[in-house]
Amino acid sequence: MLPLVNEERRARTILAAASDVISRLPVAGGIAVIDGGSSDRTVEVVDEFALCSPVPVRVVGCSRPGWAAGVLRGVATSPARRVGVGDMHVLGARASVLLAHALRVLGGGVHVVTVGGDGRHVTLMDRDVAALIVGDAMPGGPGSLPVVRDTADYAGLRMSAYSVVSNRYGLRDDNTDVLPVPA
Structure with missing residues (x-):
């Protein structure tokens, strides 16, 4: 999911990088652009890109402002079993490898599952878990990490973090497995 607002200038670059990563994954995937009320040509640029994209691209409107509201709207309208949010388009050359590994872990x-490096990361989640976490405990922004709290709502949830994500944010508790980046 890519929540965007007034990203006319960067939308094509973001979508091209994200679709390249998704097209290399071992499963079919797509991109949901969540438009939070753009007043520029963001939606038109996304529609133009979708015509020649190697992966399906759809635009979903969101009337509530903010990154978390956009992600929650994307989760609520997604037909996918698993969803991803974050900086997928800037993870670099290893993005497909990291995300394929994350899918295996899921x-x-x-x-x-959170993967990444150099302060940029993507969090992949089961759709139902994403709705719970984004609606309740995820701060507002693509650099945010979900918090799996020790409450009844989160009982039994497991989270894994790879790369510097685990070190930078100190993800060490009973609900989080901290593992090295796969080779």
């Missing part, structure tokens, strides 16, 4: 019973 398939193994973990509910939230």
Whole structure:
């Protein structure tokens, strides 16, 4: 999911990088651009890009302002089993490898996986878990990490963090596995 507002100048670059990463994954994927009320040509640029994109691209409107509101709207309208939010378009050359690994970890019973490096990361989640976390505990911005709290709502949720994400944010508790970046 890519919440965007007035990103006419950068939208094509962001979408090209994100679609390149997604097209290299071992599963089918797509991009949901959540428009938070752009007053420039952001939506038109996204529509133009979607015509020639190697992955499906759709635009979803969001009447509430803010990054978290856009992500929550994207989660609520997603047909996907798993969703991702964050800086996918700037993860670099290893983005597809990291995200493919994250998908394998999700398939193994973990509910939230954060991957990345150099302060940029992506969080992949089961859609139902994403709705809970984004609606309740995720700060506002693509550089934010979800918080899996020790409450009944989060009972049984497992989170894994890879790379400097785990070191920078001190993700060390009973609900979080901190593991090295896959080779």
